[in-house]
Amino acid sequence: xxxxxxxxxxxxxxxxxxxxxAARVFDRALLRRRRDxxxxxxxxxxxxxxxxxxxLVERLEDITRRFPLTLDxxxxxxxxxxxxxxxxxxxxxxxxxxxxxxxSPALAxxxxxxxxxxxxxxxxxxxxxxxxxxxxxxLDAILSNLSLHWVNDLPxxxxxxxxxxxxxxxxxASLLGGATLVELRTCLADAEMEVAGGLSPRTSPLTExxxxxxxxxxxxxxxxxxxxxxxxxxxxxxxxxxxxxRGMGEANAVLTRRRDLGHRAVLARAAALYQERHTGADGxxxxxxxxxxxxxxxxxxxxxxxxxxxxxxTSLAEILAADPHA
Numbered sequence: 001x002x003x004x005x006x007x008x009x010x011x012x013x014x015x016x017x018x019x020x021x022a023a024r025v026f027d028r029a030l031l032r033r034r035r036d037x038x039x040x041x042x043x044x045x046x047x048x049x050x051x052x053x054x055x056l057v058e059r060l061e062d063i064t065r066r067f068p069l070t071l072d073x074x075x076x077x078x079x080x081x082x083x084x085x086x087x088x089x090x091x092x093x094x095x096x097x098x099x100x101x102x103x104s105p106a107l108a109x110x111x112x113x114x115x116x117x118x119x120x121x122x123x124x125x126x127x128x129x130x131x132x133x134x135x136x137x138x139l140d141a142i143l144s145n146l147s148l149h150w151v152n153d154l155p156x157x158x159x160x161x162x163x164x165x166x167x168x169x170x171x172x173a174s175l176l177g178g179a180t181l182v183e184l185r186t187c188l189a190d191a192e193m194e195v196a197g198g199l200s201p202r203t204s205p206l207t208e209x210x211x212x213x214x215x216x217x218x219x220x221x222x223x224x225x226x227x228x229x230x231x232x233x234x235x236x237x238x239x240x241x242x243x244x245x246r247g248m249g250e251a252n253a254v255l256t257r258r259r260d261l262g263h264r265a266v267l268a269r270a271a272a273l274y275q276e277r278h279t280g281a282d283g284x285x286x287x288x289x290x291x292x293x294x295x296x297x298x299x300x301x302x303x304x305x306x307x308x309x310x311x312x313x314t315s316l317a318e319i320l321a322a323d324p325h326a
Contacts, residue, residue, distance in 0.1 A: 008069055008099065008138035008164075024152050028103070028128070031150055031253045035076075035104030038249035042077045042110055045247030051231065052174050052291055053079035053145045057092055059172060059295070066094025067141035067170060070120075073129055073161070074147020075100035078111035085118050093141065097122040102147075103129065104249070129157050134164035141165070144173035146291075149206055150253070158219035168300035171221060177228055177290035178208045183278050184241065184270070184287065191270035209292050221296035222303050228292050234284040238274035241287045242267070 038045065057080060060067075070093065072080045081100060084092055098120045102108040105126040112124035127133050129144075129151050142161050151157045161171055207215070209228040216224030235241045245251050278285045297303060 008071070008134050025254060026150055026152055027253045028130070028150070028152070031249070032103050034246075034251060034253065035102070035249040036106040038247055039077070039104060039106035039110050041247060042107070045244055046077055046079060048231070048233070048248065048289060049076050049079045049146055050082075053083040055229075055291075056080065056143060056145050056172060056174050056293065057083040059293070060093040063093065063170070065168075065170065068094060068096040069139055070095045070098050070141040070143060071134065071139050071164070072098055072100045073132075073142055073144040073173075075102045075111045075124075076107055076145070076147070078114040080143055080145050081111065081115045081118055081121075084120070095120045095141070100124045101127045103127070103150075107249075132157070132160040132164060134160075136163050137166045139164050139166065139169060141170040141172065144175075146174055146176060148173055149175040154207065155215055155218055158215055158221070162220050162296075162298055165298035167298055168302060169298040171216075171294065171296045171298070173294045174291050175294070176206055177212075177292040178206045179230065179288055179290035180206055182288050183274060183285070184238070187238075187270040187273040187277065188266065191273055192266050195266050195269050206290075207292060209290075212292050212294055216294060216296045220299065222299040224294070224296040226292055226294050228290055231289045231291060233287045233289065234280070234282065235287060236284055238271040238285055241285070242271070 075081070078100060081098055084095060084098065098115075099122045100108065100111045100115065101124070102111065103126065108124050108126045115121055115124070125133075129148065130153060142165060148154060148157065158171075165171065209226050212226035213224045216226070233241075235244075242251075274285055280286065
């Protein structure tokens, strides 16, 4: 799958112990198979990854640092690599070698084929974000586009990413947030209550933006920030949305999902509710995708640090006394 690996790729790795309290929520083997199947028709379904990759890479333009050796973690079909070359002569981030990695061998192969002739180029490999095969302090940056929301142990994955970065290395990632597909989630829940008389995990649990920055801090990153934006896609029918989710390899992969024969009846009722509740004046229905972007740095002594507690020379009471309207 890869060319001769650079020093960043460890020659041997062992699966790290999970973060205490981490639970297995997702069927990662099923996710890999679905991504493998999606690879064949990927160009017809990659529009969301294309858009978020472009937005992610544009953030490099605001950073004056260079990141010669960079990992694209969860590369899908190579959208980040293409975004880095959106314009002739682009050298965003000063990236000289881009390692592309994905859980799916088929998607990784697709990314390699799509990246031929592009620079920066580098090895392409299939690997699991939950067992990152990178040597400690070997990478200048890690980029990740819409992949980490499928990780069972996100704190553990972030810790591995921080360890793989050199001091003052950049971590820049986007993942789907809790407001994603709120319309579909609500309709599925109501349809299942109506048809089956109860609820089951038919959609994936997703991170809230207010928790994302805390996860970065817990993983040992410095200067963590998390922000969110919403992308709304309009579809002719709810079934077209569901087809797109399958084509993206983003369908439900929760371990405890229902697999009985009532599944189709619930989906049909959910589609009808979706149509009734959300059809707009244009005859289409909206689908909300909340994209959380995480930015953080591997700790380094050169980074700005907060002043020690109690070091302020002016009290808040003095400020308010001087300006009662403050």
